[in-house]
Amino acid sequence: MKTRIIFGAALAVSASWLPWIVAAEPPANTSFIDDQGQTHITRVVPVPATVSPEAQAKLAKPSPSILSSGASIAEQREKIDARQQRDAAACLQLFPADVADAKIAGVPVRIVTPRNPDPAKVDRVLINLHGGGFRTDTGSLLESIPIAALTRTKVVAVLYRLAPEHVFPDAVDDAVAVYRKLLATHAPGKIGLYGTSAGAILTAEMVIKLRQLGLPLPAVLGVFSGSGDFSKAGDSLSLFGIQGLTGSPLPRGPGPMSPDYVGKTDVKDPVLSPFYADLRGMPPTLFLTSTRDMLLSGTVILHQAYLAAGVDTRLVVFEAQPHAFWLDVSLPESRAADELIARFLDEHLGKSNR
DSSP states (O other), X not given: OOOEEXXXXXXXXXXXXXXXXXXXXXXXXXXXXXXXXXXXXXXOOOOOXXXXXXXXXXXXXXXXXGGGSOOOHHHHHHHHHHHHHHHHHHHHHHSOEEEEEEEETTEEEEEEEXXXXXXXXXXXXXXXXXXXXTTSOSOTTTTTHHHHHHHTSOEXXXXXXXXXXXXXXXXXXXXXXXXXXXXXXXXXXXXEEEEETHHHHHHHHHHHHHHHTTOXXXXXXXXXXXXXXXXXXXTHHHHOBTBBTBSOOOOOOSSOSSXXXXXXXXXXXXXXXXXXXXXXXXXXXXXXXXXXXXXXXXHHHHHHHHHHTTOOEEEEEEEEEETTGGGOTTSXXXXXXXXXXXXXXXXXXXXXXX
């Protein structure tokens, strides 16, 4: 008898997400809405033929996330740091660059310099704010190395202070301190800012803080799998976990999202939640997400807010990929995403006369 891998889910706060199970035949696709308006569904989701063979192979395997493993924060950081160092070695084979640890304005940073820098771009710099749920560093290397190599521009990855030891606005203040220092040597029109996941949220937060401080804004922004509203959870957070359909969505209680980061700040504070800020005049911004991204909704909602404010913005949604898939440089989709990111950032840095 042929066995099949089946994914089932109950989209209700009171219900449990069913794990991957093995059954003789798949159940029928079902759905119903209960008296509270919550939708309960069971779906059989095949491996899509619309993505690369490498992505198909990855999507066909359960892939638990360290961030949702229940490990202590110290264990998570240790495992994630080791994995990022290992993956960065492979990344450097594809994208040659030099990495140096330093401090700018007293804040630890990683300076990633392409091995083939463009002499015409020595006056430019990109600032990366890494992902990792505000609690770990999943991307200061993996988000910076490809972009430095592809843009032939130096990237400064900010190792901002992490939760739960540090709450909002500590991470924003660190990023602002680095930016303010770089303004002493770079015109604002030659500075770009981008981030993934928690770093995407910080990117949107930081530009609002810069405006409050009366500082000039950077030339271009990249908000990759982010959000701009800590007061409400988007639909995709109930559908997907960090690895998409594999594993469970992150648990959510009755309080604010990411309480370790939010602390006691009002969730509608316009810096913490830029959705509530005046977004008019924001720099050109690239929003990037994917159809199995737990922050798909958050990214789309913030993009719509930027559009409503008249910002020059673009939204790109990749097919069937999970949250921040571009950190896996073995996927053709990741290389396509990196090239798209690099082209957008590079073009807008080149256009600015500031």
